[in-house]
Amino acid sequence: MDGYSPIILTDDDRFYILDQRKLPAVVEYIEANNINSVCKAIKDMAVRGAPLIGITAAIGLYFGIKDSNSLDELNAQFHKAYECLSKTRPTAVNLFWALDKMKRVKNEKELILPLEKLIKKIRATAISIWEEQKKVDELIGEAGSEFLKGKKRILTHCNTGTLATGGIGTALGIIKTMYKKGELELVYVDETRPYLQGMRLTAFELKQEGIDYKIITDNSCGMLFKKKLVDAVVVGADRIAKNGDTANKIGTYCLASMCKKHGITFVVAAPESTIDRTIKSMDEIPVEERNKEEVLKIAGRYLTPENSDALYYSFDLTEAELISAIITERGVFKHPYNF
């Protein structure tokens, strides 16, 4: 991803968010120097990907409080920003994880540090969340590429790369690491309707890395498996329950089920922060139902009769039994999971 960072925070506090809705045709940044712009960018999916949403939200929190003139004002603004950000995307647990980490640091330091230093500490904490993610991605890439040794043709869904994490990526980070080790032959990229993260974003990253890929429609996996064209499937996660049940981009559940049927390795790659130990199983994971317009409109055009109705679940739920391994920065976990 030389040249295109999905977010940029300058030393003089300008915050730029790459508008991923316009990729790959247009590379354009949104300037988001206040809390409302950041909330809007997350909600409208200008920025997406569970870890990157967390990082962006943390930076957003900083923008929410950075001009405070007293601790009381800072706390009021913090609370306001926290509320606004936590309502943007309900499924991604990293968002809440990042917000809570920011809150913890703020709470710990607010009575110790003078206001100016407290604000600086909050800024540094947001940046450290990003830096940690980069390290996490490297560890996942290493563990995942070891686990998948010998599997050369990988299918992936959605985008789990730099554009999703700010690092090398999770599932896509594994793929990039395999490529660097000379252990990758081809990537099948699910186009990932309706937002087309695969066709637009994953293809964009793979192209930049010089990795061979073929784009397929999401409904193709069964046929590819039947023709023995795929050795393993690697995806990310938006939330993982204590028992390993996983919420991820719509389509993941079908992919996992078809892998089970065909005896194909199905791997989930995600940072620890994706694991929500407060929920036992997927029964407790809320699933976001998004605006039906996002299904009805493709490339800015309606291809349906006027006033058509639609139903759009943005995520689905995959039971732990279908997952061959969950790979985090702590290593490779196998079923039965007990996080």
Added chain:
Amino acid sequence: MDGYSPIILTDDDRFYILDQRKLPAVVEYIEANNINSVCKAIKDMAVRGAPLIGITAAIGLYFGIKDSNSLDELNAQFHKAYECLSKTRPTAVNLFWALDKMKRVKNEKELILPLEKLIKKIRATAISIWEEQKKVDELIGEAGSEFLKGKKRILTHCNTGTLATGGIGTALGIIKTMYKKGELELVYVDETRPYLQGMRLTAFELKQEGIDYKIITDNSCGMLFKKKLVDAVVVGADRIAKNGDTANKIGTYCLASMCKKHGITFVVAAPESTIDRTIKSMDEIPVEERNKEEVLKIAGRYLTPENSDALYYSFDLTEAELISAIITERGVFKHPYNF
């Protein structure tokens, strides 16, 4: 489908083919009064749907021979037209069935009828194939709606309606019949990438009939099944082997597999002419790999990085064990199938 017939053959031999690639936004007919135009319309998918391809090809054959001045010329033109048409779409068996029926009639009558009457007989045979299809659709609709009694929320894939058969349709004909009997609540319409037959064509027909529908992305079925929103899935077929194995639009195999997993009724509806008794199982069904541009381009725009590669199987293969029933004009067949 009041007002919009997918093909029109006038008394003075003008042949119009509704350009389904432009629906639902534009209703436009292609004038196809010669064999090359008909072949092109089938190959480029201006007209599609297995039974309608057969009917259109039969009419195309007639246009291939109608100006012949001798029996020798007719036979030469017939052969040429037959070759051209049989190369348009390799998976749809109805195409070959219709062409062979035309050939049989031609062979039976060529030494009995004078040239002018022979040409008229060939024309009448093409029309009779269309008329028969209409009757077949009614019978399938009746049998299917009986079989599915009590199942009110139906999911369907691709387009299997008037735009696919020239009658009320096969799978969609069942849905229309259920609606007429007051036994239908809602249709979930798979958008059906890449050609979007569901989002564009099935929605267009349902809208005209006043039937409630919701469009979903093809990768949503698992989540809908998990939420118990669907009572049965009904699809068409492009070719059915002697043992019931079925080739149909890409995505069907995943749908059928997910139905099996969730205990949801999965029905294939198709005319007898779709059954190819010369092949024992799906191992012998050739599957069409189409131009990758059809995946890469959506609504006329490329949404991928330049020079992206793609893989596009137009159909997939579903084993008979996954199919709860196959419904033809002869009634309801259940596994194990032995056609």
